[in-house]
Amino acid sequence: MSNFRTLLVWQKSMTLITKIYSLTNKFPKEEVFGLTSQIRRSSISIPSNIAEGYGRESDKELLRFLSISIGSLFEMQTQLEIAKNISYLKEEDFNKLYEDSREVERMLVSFIKKIKDRN
Template structure:
């Protein structure tokens, strides 16, 4: 594969970012530089690190960036839970975003394991 855009995991994580942006549009204005910003940064970090790692010279470096993506994903899941708990997200919005994030999580973990097997 010669382009990170061809990776299904990158495509799914990009769709997750779009969903996150749409879900956080209605957050209170006082959260613009708080939870809204933090959630969006985590979401953006996932496909960004997948892409950056793809461009690296070694599997070791690629794994490092994929692991950063996993960490950002777990941070995102935690923040989505917080947003639901304080009623910034409806249960329906939370369930959709959380399930989308879980799909990306499963794919990322599987991808990391495949890269590890190549070593």
């Protein structure tokens, strides 16, 4: 792996952000600085922390940033559920986003395990 862009988990989380932005564009305008902003920031934090941790060149630091990524992912999942509950997201859109986020979650957990196992 030459850089963080080669990590499939980073690539998948970047694709997830694109979907998040597309769907949150449909949220009510009064939510621009509320739920829309929160969902976008937490989703952006996922690949950003993967990249930052990868750039630290130490497994200990990488693990710390991957842990932060998972926290941001869980935050985003919660916010998406709130958006669904208040009818900002259709059930089918929520289900697709949630399933995509679960895939990223599984990949992050697997990556963390791989890093821990090599130490």
